[in-house]
Each structure stands twice: as structure tokens, then as C-alpha cells.
Amino acid sequence: MTALNDEAGYDRVRLAQWRAGNARLPGLNRRALLRLTAAGGLALAATGTASAPASAAGPIVKPLPPEWFDVYGSNAETRWEAMSGQGYLTPVDRFFVRDHTSTPVLDAATWRLRLFGSGLRGSPTAANPVELTYRDLRELPSETITAFIECAGNGRSFFTGQQGQTVTGTAWKLGAVGVARWRGVRLATVLARAGLTRDAVDVLPEGLDPDYVTGGVNLGKVRRPLPVGKALQDVLLAYEMNGEPLPPDHGFPVRLVVPSWAGISSIKWLGRIEVSATPLVSPWNTQYYRLLGPDYPAEGTPVTEQVVKSAFELERGATLAAGRRHVLRGRSWSGHGRIRRVEVSVDGATWAPAKPIGPALDRGWLRWEFPWRPRTAGAYTLRARATDVTGVRQPEVAPYNTQGYLFGAIVRHPVTVSPA
Numbered sequence: 378m379t380a381l382n383d384e385a386g387y388d389r390v391r392l393a394q395w396r397a398g399n400a401r402l403p404g405l406n407r408r409a410l411l412r413l414t415a416a417g418g419l420a421l422a423a424t425g426t427a428s429a430p431a432s433a434a435g436p437i438v439k440p441l442p443p444e445w446f447d448v449y450g451s452n453a454e455t456r457w458e459a460m461s462g463q464g465y466l467t468p469v470d471r472f473f474v475r476d477h478t479s480t481p482v483l484d485a486a487t488w489r490l491r492l493f494g495s496g497l498r499g500s501p502t503a504a505n506p507v508e509l510t511y512r513d514l515r516e517l518p519s520e521t522i523t524a525f526i527e528c529a530g531n532g533r534s535f536f537t538g539q540q541g542q543t544v545t546g547t548a549w550k551l552g553a554v555g556v557a558r559w560r561g562v563r564l565a566t567v568l569a570r571a572g573l574t575r576d577a578v579d580v581l582p583e584g585l586d587p588d589y590v591t592g593g594v595n596l597g598k599v600r601r602p603l604p605v606g607k608a609l610q611d612v613l614l615a616y617e618m619n620g621e622p623l624p625p626d627h628g629f630p631v632r633l634v635v636p637s638w639a640g641i642s643s644i645k646w647l648g649r650i651e652v653s654a655t656p657l658v659s660p661w662n663t664q665y666y667r668l669l670g671p672d673y674p675a676e677g678t679p680v681t682e683q684v685v686k687s688a689f690e691l692e693r694g695a696t697l698a699a700g701r702r703h704v705l706r707g708r709s710w711s712g713h714g715r716i717r718r719v720e721v722s723v724d725g726a727t728w729a730p731a732k733p734i735g736p737a738l739d740r741g742w743l744r745w746e747f748p749w750r751p752r753t754a755g756a757y758t759l760r761a762r763a764t765d766v767t768g769v770r771q772p773e774v775a776p777y778n779t780q781g782y783l784f785g786a787i788v789r790h791p792v793t794v795s796p797a
């Protein structure tokens with residue numbers, strides 16, 4: 378493990394190198410990006426790589442029934458009541474979708490993974506890369522892991538709803554997270570096969586979905602660099618989700634799964650991986666997924682592992698009958714490791730322990746329950762707070778940042794108790 382394995386340290390080092398002119402930015406020149414970050418992203422003429430548009434049927438292909446999803450353009454979050462009665466895993470048909478543009482429908486028979494760059498033996502170029510077919514990948518030793526993928530902006534709406542703060546980005550409630558069993562090939566295996574050298578420092582996985590254009594600026598393919606240390610540690614090139622081939626919306630034929638890191642790292646519809654002996658950056662670690670605002674340094678602090686969160690498997694504003702015994706259920710998770718303890722409050726003041734159901738997994742979540750017999754009718758606020766294995770407990774207030782990442786504070790869940 379290198380020091381760069383810690384995402385915060387990694388990003389800080391990369392940003393400094395990039396500002397000093399030492400990090401290359403494929404698809405966008407450095408001066409242009411400096412202007413872009415300085416101007417908040419709008420002051421730039423279109424640059425970036427031209428590319429053939431992928432065939433898109435979308436933006437999202439799978440059905441999004443309103444009882445399971447809240448939809449915001451090309452993004453859809455799971456309604457937490459849709460997790461009620463489910464097992465440990467989030468069923469694929471209820472799993473949230475976050476597309477920067479739209480879901481491309483790709484053909485596994487013609488799909489290729491292309492690896493190139495100065496960190497591979499012989500420095501293959503993008504025009505003459507090392508190639509793997511889908512069949513090649515299926516024939517390599519496989520591994521199965523249970524892990525959550527969570528958008529770094531999950532819970533963002535509560536910056537406004539609970540803290541009165543203005544933030545940019547999709548106004549997710551708590552449903553931009555899901556846990557699945559992912560089967561695939563370790564990125565380490567594929568990199569070794571492609572001829573990884575000791576000089577390699579960064580890998581830059583890139584999606585095959587259409588270029589991301591925002592504010593008239595073409596930022597190119599969705600991509601975010603990973604340090605080689607993390608890439609070799611526990612990253613998977615996944616082709617199965619909950620025992621089925623990956624569905625189109627979740628990255629068919631192959632996606633990256635980068636456990637515990639912000640969801641943006643888990644690049645879907647993987648097409649190319651640059652392996653570089655010099656540091657790489659992309660707008661997704663210089664402009665987006667940085668904590669910016671009055672409490673942070675001017676260049677921002679990188680978004681690191683996901684924070685501790687808890688959610689009730691209950692509709693917001695649900696009605697429950699007074700004088701009856703209800704069992705409140707929910708789930709808690711953390712990017713720092715497994716959950717150690719969950720407490721629930723129904724009276725706005727006191728906390729009592731929730732009862733764990735089943736295992737608390739390091740890269741997954743803990744399910745829990747809490748029996749409740751409300752005596753009198755009226756409006757109540759339910760709250761759940763978890764503590765993870767590193768001792769971090771959910772706070773009352775989340776630190777403000779302009780793009781609304783990492784909302785880890787306790788979320789107030791309103792319910793109505795109706796007369797018996």
C-alpha cells in the first residue's frame with residue numbers, strides 16, 4: 378500500500394502536480410481546465426475528444442415504476458420503502474441509476490477492453506492497445522464480492538431541507554445507494570496480463586457512454602483516475618450483478634467496482650484503461666467530487682471514502698396507527714468499514730439501540746430493526762444514527778460544501794401517527 382492509496386492524499390498530491398504542470402489531462406488541455414475551475418466551469422470554449430456517439434436507448438433503459446423510484450432526468454433513486462421486505466441485497470430492478478448522459482446499449486460480441494499507456498510493458502499506444510474480449514475476460518479467474526455503490530451526492534437534498542443551504546447537483550434523498558454481489562475479474566489480474574510495470578502510478582478507466590457536455594463544454598468521456606495501489610487492492614471488473622449478467626443501466630458488458638469509494642470511481646460501460654507512469658487527472662477529480670466552500674481551501678478537498686449513513690425502509694411521511702406495535706426497519710453503512718452500532722430516536726430527545734439483523738459487512742451494510750408502539754396520535758420525527766468500526770458516528774450537522782457531497786448527518790424522517 379502506498380500513501381497514494383488514501384484518496385485524500387492521492388488527490389492532493391495529484392492536484393499539486395497538475396497545477397505545477399506535471400500531470401497530463403487526456404482529452405482536455407491544462408490551461409483550459411485551470412480557467413474552467415477558476416470560472417466555476419462555464420468560461421470555456423468546447424474542447425475535448427471527438428467520438429462516435431454510442432447507440433443510446435434512454436436515458437435509462439429499465440422500467441422505473443414510481444413506487445420504487447424517484448426520477449430526475451437521467452438519474453433515478455430507490456425509494457427506501459421499496460427495500461422493505463427485501464433481503465440483504467438491493468434487487469437489480471430497484472437499484473438506483475446515475476447516468477451523466479444516457480445508458481448505451483452495447484454488444485458483448487464486439488466489445489473490447491483496450492489498455493494502453495506508459496505504465497505498461499512496451500508502452501502500447503491508444504491506437505495500438507492491448508485488447509481483451511468479453512470471452513477473454515470470462516475465462517480469467519473470477520472473484521465475487523458484496524459491496525455497496527453509492528453516489529457521493531447521496532443525501533444532498535438534506536443540505537437544503539435540514540440545514541437551509543444551497544447546493545448544486547441532483548437533489549437526492551437517501552436512495553442513491555445499493556448493495557449488490559458483483560462477480561468479475563480483479564483489475565490486478567487484467568493489469569498484470571496487460572504487462573503492468575513497476576513505473577505505473579495511475580490508471581484511468583473510461584466509459585463508452587456519450588461525452589459529457591455541460592455549460593457548452595465537452596468534458597469528454599466519463600473517467601476518473603485511480604492510483605495503482607487502490608487498483609491492485611480490491612477493484613473488480615464486474616460482469617455479473619446479483620448472479621445475472623450486468624444489465625445495461627449498470628454497465629453492461631463490464632463495469633468497474635471500486636469498493637467504498639465515491640460511486641463515480643465505479644466506471645460503467647468500461648472501454649479503455651490508460652495505465653500511466655506519470656500522474657493523470659480528469660475533471661472528475663479536479664472540478665467535480667471535490668469539497669469546495671468557505672470551510673475548505675481554495676482548491677478544495679477531494680471527496681474520499683463514503684461517509685456513515687442510515688435510512689428507514691419507510692416512506693417519508695408514512696402514516697402509522699397509534700396504540701399498535703410497529704417494527705421500524707432500516708439499514709446503515711459506511712465507506713470506512715462495517716457498522717458497529719445503530720441507535721434510534723422517536724421522541725426528538727432520547728436514543729435507544731436498534732437490533733441488528735444478520736451480518737454487518739465491511740463493504741456492505743447492516744440491517745436493523747426497532748419495535749415502536751406510539752401511544753398518541755400526531756406528527757413524529759424518526760431518527761437513526763450509526764457508528765462504524767472506526768468509531769465515526771453520524772453527526773447532527775453535515776459540513777457544508779457547495780456541490781453537496783457526503784451528507785452524513787442524521788436524517789429526520791417525518792411520520793404521522795393516526796388515532797387508534
Ligand SMILES: Nc1nc2c(c(=O)[nH]1)N[C@H]1C(S)=C(S)[C@@H](COP(=O)(O)O)O[C@H]1N2
Nearest residue numbers: 473474475476477528584599640643644645
Ligand atoms: N461511464 C460512466 N460510468 C459511471 C457514471 C456515468 O455516468 N458514466 N456515473 C457514475 C456515478 S456518478 C455513479 S454514482 C455510479 C452509479 O452506478 P449505478 O448507475 O450502477 O447505480 O456510476 C458511476 N459510473
Ligand SMILES: [Mo]
Nearest residue numbers: 528529640641
Ligand atoms: Mo455519483
